[in-house]
Amino acid sequence: MVELKSPAEIDRMRVTGRFVAEVLGELRARAQVGVNLLDLERHVRERIRERGAQSCYWDYAPSFGRGPFRNTVCLSVNDAVLHGLPFDYALRDGDVLSMDLAVGIDGWVADAATTVIVGTPAAEDQHLVRATEDALAAAIDVARPGNRVGDISAAIAAVARGYGYRVNTEFGGHGLGRTMHEDPHIANAGQPGRGYRLRPGLTIAIEPWFARTTDRVVTDPDGWTIRSADGSRTAHSEHTVAITADGPEVLTVAA
Numbered sequence: 001m002v003e004l005k006s007p008a009e010i011d012r013m014r015v016t017g018r019f020v021a022e023v024l025g026e027l028r029a030r031a032q033v034g035v036n037l038l039d040l041e042r043h044v045r046e047r048i049r050e051r052g053a054q055s056c057y058w059d060y061a062p063s064f065g066r067g068p069f070r071n072t073v074c075l076s077v078n079d080a081v082l083h084g085l086p087f088d089y090a091l092r093d094g095d096v097l098s099m100d101l102a103v104g105i106d107g108w109v110a111d112a113a114t115t116v117i118v119g120t121p122a123a124e125d126q127h128l129v130r131a132t133e134d135a136l137a138a139a140i141d142v143a144r145p146g147n148r149v150g151d152i153s154a155a156i157a158a159v160a161r162g163y164g165y166r167v168n169t170e171f172g173g174h175g176l177g178r179t180m181h182e183d184p185h186i187a188n189a190g191q192p193g194r195g196y197r198l199r200p201g202l203t204i205a206i207e208p209w210f211a212r213t214t215d216r217v218v219t220d221p222d223g224w225t226i227r228s229a230d231g232s233r234t235a236h237s238e239h240t241v242a243i244t245a246d247g248p249e250v251l252t253v254a255a
Contacts, residue, residue: 002175002183004201009108010242010251013177013203016053017110017240017251020101023047024114025254027073027101033093033119037075040099041086044073048103056102056109056180066223074100074113081209081217081234082171082226093119096129098209098236102180109176111205112252113238125233127163128212132237135159135188135208143206143241143248147198153190156208160188166215171226173206176240200245207238 005013026047027040048055057074061067065083076084076098077091084098091097100113115129138155152173160167173186184196188208211217211228218229228234240251 002196002202003177004199005177005203005242006201009177010201010203012106012108013110013240013242014251016103016105016108017112017253018255019051019053019105020103020110020112020240021252021254024099024101024112027099028114028116031091031097031099031116031118033091035091037077037086037089037091040075041071041073044101048072051105054104056104056111060180062181069224076100076225076234076236078233079211079227079231080220080225081211081228081236083224085222085224091118094122094125095119096125096233096235098234100236100238107178109178109180110240110252111176111180111238112240113207113236115235115237124212128165128210128233129235131159131163131165131210132208132235134163136206136237136239139206139208140239140241140248140250143198143204143243145198145200145243145245148193149184149186149195149198150190151192152206153187153195154192157189160208160210165210165212167210168215168217170217171209173204173238175203176205177203198243200243202243203240203251204243205238205240207236209234209236
């Protein structure tokens with residue numbers, strides 16, 4: 001069931017979204033050559049504790065994972081793209097690191113992801129990251145009252161095709177608000193004019209992610225980390241967006 005939020009409830013989600021954006025910005029600055037993924041995880045834990053927030057990931061046990069998830073941020077390196085478990089790994093020059101963070105504050109959730117290239121960037125990795133960012137921007141632009149979920153999905157897929165990438169539809173965006181995952185599901189490819197009609201008060205996470213040379217994925221033995229099936233590099237971009245009468249509002253931006 002889709003739950004529409006009141007303006008006051010969106011205001012509360014905006015508070016959470018700003019915190020998520022701030023922490024992701026700190027992680028982007030910290031993601032340097034030689035930094036251990038566990039140090040990034042510790043930073044997020046401390047920031048959540050200081051803020052009195054709640055991690056949406058800690059103890060999360062969905063059907064697609066081997067729960068419970070016992071970390072506060074997903075850190076996915078190179079061919080890993082989603083649900084990456086932080087582990088004892090020091091970042092290397094040229095690594096592609098996707099960071100996904102979902103947090104609740106006073107009962108309201110926000111979710112966002114960003115991908116950073118550590119140290120010296122390769123042109124093909126920059127191209128991949130830019131594709132996810134452009135797809136996210138295109139999807140947000142059509143997230144307007146009267147359009148449909150399929151319009152968002154189609155916008156993502158069109159950008160992917162323009163960049164030369166194929167799209168996986170197993171994992172995508174979703175509604176959120178009081179919990180991290182609500183209806184509707186938002187695939188990263190679809191037909192325009194199809195699906196749930198967007199209405200003011202709908203709050204959704206839009207999250208295009210692509211692999212360089214495949215649309216198939218495999219899951220690590222840890223039961224969580226999702227990788228490209230052929231080992232090619234990946235990237236992921238995500239924002240929490242509110243549908244308003246005036247158009248889309250990105251909630252996961254720093255103040």
